[in-house]
Amino acid sequence: MSPTRPTTANVFIASFIHAVLILSAPHLHAQATNYADKPPLLLGAAWYPEQWPESRWEKDLSEMAAAHIDVVRVGEFAWSTMEPSEGQYDFGWLERAIDLAAKHHVCVVLGTPTAAPPAWLTTKYPETLRWDENGVRDEHGNREQFSFTDPKYRQLAHDIAEQMAIHFGHNPNVVGWQLDNEYSAPSFDPTAKEQFHRWLEKKYVTVAELNRHWAAAYWSQSYDNFDEIPVREDGENPALLLEWKRFVSETWKSYSENQISAIRPHADSRQFITTNTMGWFDGFNEYTVHSVLDIAAWDDYIPTDNYDYIANGAAHDLTRGYKQKNFWVMETEPAFVNWRKTNTPLLKGQVRDMAWQAIGHGAEAVEYWQWRSAPNGQEEYHGVLVGADGTPVPVYEEIKKTGEEFAKAGSALAGTAPHAEVALVNDFPSRWAIDFQRHSADFDPVGEMLAFYRPLREQSQCVDMISIDAPLDGYKVVELPGLNVISQAIADRLMAYVRNGGHLLLGPRSAMKDKYNALQPERQPGPLADFLGGRVDQFYALDQKVPVTGDLGSGTANIWAEQLSVQSPDTKVIATYGKSNGWLDDQPVVITRHVGQGSITYVGAWLDEALLSDLTTGLLAEAGVKPILPGVPQGVEVCRRSGQGKSVLILINHNTEQEHVALPSPMRDLIGSQDSISAVDLAPYGVAVLSYEK
Ligand code: GAL
Numbered sequence: 001m002s003p004t005r006p007t008t009a010n011v012f013i014a015s016f017i018h019a020v021l022i023l024s025a026p027h028l029h030a031q032a033t034n035y036a037d038k039p040p041l042l043l044g045a046a047w048y049p050e051q052w053p054e055s056r057w058e059k060d061l062s063e064m065a066a067a068h069i070d071v072v073r074v075g076e077f078a079w080s081t082m083e084p085s086e087g088q089y090d091f092g093w094l095e096r097a098i099d100l101a102a103k104h105h106v107c108v109v110l111g112t113p114t115a116a117p118p119a120w121l122t123t124k125y126p127e128t129l130r131w132d133e134n135g136v137r138d139e140h141g142n143r144e145q146f147s148f149t150d151p152k153y154r155q156l157a158h159d160i161a162e163q164m165a166i167h168f169g170h171n172p173n174v175v176g177w178q179l180d181n182e183y184s185a186p187s188f189d190p191t192a193k194e195q196f197h198r199w200l201e202k203k204y205v206t207v208a209e210l211n212r213h214w215a216a217a218y219w220s221q222s223y224d225n226f227d228e229i230p231v232r233e234d235g236e237n238p239a240l241l242l243e244w245k246r247f248v249s250e251t252w253k254s255y256s257e258n259q260i261s262a263i264r265p266h267a268d269s270r271q272f273i274t275t276n277t278m279g280w281f282d283g284f285n286e287y288t289v290h291s292v293l294d295i296a297a298w299d300d301y302i303p304t305d306n307y308d309y310i311a312n313g314a315a316h317d318l319t320r321g322y323k324q325k326n327f328w329v330m331e332t333e334p335a336f337v338n339w340r341k342t343n344t345p346l347l348k349g350q351v352r353d354m355a356w357q358a359i360g361h362g363a364e365a366v367e368y369w370q371w372r373s374a375p376n377g378q379e380e381y382h383g384v385l386v387g388a389d390g391t392p393v394p395v396y397e398e399i400k401k402t403g404e405e406f407a408k409a410g411s412a413l414a415g416t417a418p419h420a421e422v423a424l425v426n427d428f429p430s431r432w433a434i435d436f437q438r439h440s441a442d443f444d445p446v447g448e449m450l451a452f453y454r455p456l457r458e459q460s461q462c463v464d465m466i467s468i469d470a471p472l473d474g475y476k477v478v479e480l481p482g483l484n485v486i487s488q489a490i491a492d493r494l495m496a497y498v499r500n501g502g503h504l505l506l507g508p509r510s511a512m513k514d515k516y517n518a519l520q521p522e523r524q525p526g527p528l529a530d531f532l533g534g535r536v537d538q539f540y541a542l543d544q545k546v547p548v549t550g551d552l553g554s555g556t557a558n559i560w561a562e563q564l565s566v567q568s569p570d571t572k573v574i575a576t577y578g579k580s581n582g583w584l585d586d587q588p589v590v591i592t593r594h595v596g597q598g599s600i601t602y603v604g605a606w607l608d609e610a611l612l613s614d615l616t617t618g619l620l621a622e623a624g625v626k627p628i629l630p631g632v633p634q635g636v637e638v639c640r641r642s643g644q645g646k647s648v649l650i651l652i653n654h655n656t657e658q659e660h661v662a663l664p665s666p667m668r669d670l671i672g673s674q675d676s677i678s679a680v681d682l683a684p685y686g687v688a689v690l691s692y693e694k
Contacts, residue, residue, distance in 0.1 A: 038107055038175060040414035041359060041406040043399070044071035044367035045385060046331060049097040050081040051374050056390065057097060060371065061104040063386060067396060068403025072101055073330065073367055075164070076111025076181045077143065080118035083160055091167045102173035109330075109367075110164060110174055112259055114157040115181035116143040121156060128153035131189040133233060142378070147187035148251055149195050154258050162262035169267035176272035178330060179259050182299065183275060184283055186248045188231055197226040199247050213516040214239040238436050238517040242485075245432050249285035256292050276330040277322075279315040280446045282435070285428040286322050287467045296322035299331035299369070300358065305344050309357060309637060309654045314453045316361030317465040318426060324470065326362045326417050331369035335395045338381040345383070349685030351395055352402045353652055356687045359406075360639025360650035362418050366406075368399065405671040409689045412648050412670055416641035420464040421625050422477040424453055427468045430484035433517050434509060440541035442559045443509075445482050448606060452481040452507060455609070455616035461628040461638045472497045476623040481507035487515050491527035498531075501597035503623045505615075506532075508560050508604055509539070524562070525602060532600050533568025534591045540583065547578030548589055548611060552618070555611035557589065562604030564588040574601075575611070590615065633659045636682065647694040653682035667692040 045064065049057055075094060083089050098108050122129055122140040130138045130147045138145040146153050168174045204210040207223050214237055216222040221237060223229055230236060233244055260273055272294040277286060279298055290296055298319040300312065319327045332354065336345040355366045372386040385396045431445040456479060457463050468490055472478050478497060483506065498504050511525030520526035524536035545556040551574045561584055566573060575590040592601040599622065603615065629638045635655035641648050649667065653659045659682045666676040667690035680688045
């Protein structure tokens with residue numbers, strides 16, 4: 001061990017010296033973090049001072065301040081600059097960068113640099129490198145080449161995080177911490193395998209129990225001991241695949257805890273700890289990982305040529321659901337990225353549109369990636385605010401305008417959040433289970449979630465996306481588009497919700513599996529079938545549209561169709577299939593049963609947009625859910641945040657034409673004239689932020 005590497009003893013001494021410094025130099029550190037005094041809405045950028053001469057920083061920061069940038073994220077790839085050789089730390093530059101940012105009223109989120117280990121580390125400790133599923137060890141280069149289980153890597157990650165926290169845990173200009181960067185690839189190294197086996201052993205206790213739940217007699221999979229179990233993420237027993245994902249989730253959680261245990265003891269309690277997630281990425285269970293984080297944050301990039309604002313809003317709601325409170329957009333694109341095949345830009349106006357959408361869905365901060373083009377490196381073509389020459393690029397002005405508006409509307413939005421009457425359940429085990437065995441190639445579980453989300457959002461104008469473990473009582477409608485994996489305990493909670501007057505909607509493939517990814521012993525929806533008074537007699541993959549008719553009107557189903565039957569006289573068929581493969585002809589596709597004031601509805605197919613929309617209309621009417629602002633033109637998004645006696649509407653025109661919106665009562669225009677207005681004309685991609693008495 002290097003003499004300068006911290007041991008428990010010298011960490012203690014460092015903490016002691018640090019404490020003495022704090023007491024003896026109150027102007028330096030005695031002030032608590034100024035997080036609470038920062039603007040309520042933060043505009044920010046990822047800044048990499050280590051890539052530039054120090055003489056340049058002042059100019060960058062004054063250009064940031066001029067654009068109302070109040071926060072920078074710093075450090076998340078700077079390990080080789082912070083610890084140039086093992087145990088030799090250099091935080092002087094970072095301290096000076098943070099102090100200079102403070103001078104310009106720009107606060108800091110510090111990233112722990114563990115997504116990019118330095119070359120000395122992977123050279124000296126090659127065991128820290130990640131293994132892929134086929135046993136090939138990564139080489140140094142690029143980033144994210146580490147193993148998330150390796151004990152040496154965990155120790156080195158702990159050490160650098162701890163050293164950072166010792167230096168900056170009480171720096172008043174540091175408002176929070178980002179752990180690592182976009183957790184993603186697991187490792188299949190020997191330690192990971194060993195840990196997976198022990199994890200299984202702890203869970204099942206005996207291998208006989210595992211064999212029973214996994215039906216291991218099938219294809220002679222029966223194991224004599226846990227060490228025989230293969231470690232794969234594809235092509236294995238679905239029970240194994242599901243457990244592997246759960247293990248990976250627990251491992252990212254403990255990966256986080258390792259760094260949290262390094263930071264928390266040295267950090268002001270008001271400095272939050274988070275990590276930046278990736279929307280619908282399903283590599284691990286976000287609810288598991290977020291159980292140890294203070295807030296949720298995500299990186300909002302548009303994956304295709306078109307900005308689908310409803311899908312983007314859904315990902316905001318998904319992220320808000322991780323902690324069921326407001327969140328941060330830790331990164332977003334200043335008009336374009338560099339990693340799609342053709343990196344078309346957002347249209348002029350859409351960057352501001354997206355920023356306000358984030359706020360409307362509960363973001364507290366929106367940070368652009370990145371401030372300035374790096375002088376070299378893999379991302380030279382990425383969108384920025386300031387070019388390689390150091391002067392602003394055209395989108396800077398749009399972002400500056402957004403910053404001015406954040407500053408104007410901030411106090412009205414402080415302490416407010418979206419509040420929904422309807423919820424949509426996102427369940428990772430169910431998404432994984434469907435994805436392992438899609439059966440119909442186009443059955444994308446996220447696509448299915450979005451199909452249900454779309455009309456729900458358009459008609460109610462506010463949706464919570466929650467985990468199946470979240471309380472349901474506050475919601476008038478709860479939709480479970482694809483709760484494929486269900487336990488008796490969950491079924492009991494869902495039935496109690498309906499008995500208490502809730503309206504429950506189940507989508508296709510619901511309640512087919514138990515928590516071991518085994519088929520339920522009853523037909524779908526398994527433990528809910530009796531309660532529904534109906535069941536799935538057979539499921540079919542579709543490669544063409546099937547007609548559907550009934551109380552909902554006429555339309556089609558595609559991709560997936562379940563043949564339903566009704567077992568109880570008070571279970572009503574509300575739609576049936578028309579002529580198709582013979583099996584489905586005239587059979588029920590949507591059935592519903594009232595239970596007291598509540599209801600349970602089962603939709604057995606992937607219905608077209610119009611049918612799903614009509615179904616949603618009926619359900620919301622029955623449950624008494626009304627839109628926040630009725631009668632707005634299609635393409636105008638309505639968001640409401642309320643709290644502390646305040647209500648604020650954010651209206652965003654995602655259309656390319658001007659739109660007129662009449663307001664039900666006079667409202668104060670927070671980012672325009674500041675006057676009271678009773679109607680608003682929204683330019684293409686225009687935004688209005690309006691406060692009113694409720
Ligand atoms: C993110 C990543 C950033 C940067 C960005 C480019 O996924 O966290 O470091 O690479 O993509 O779009």
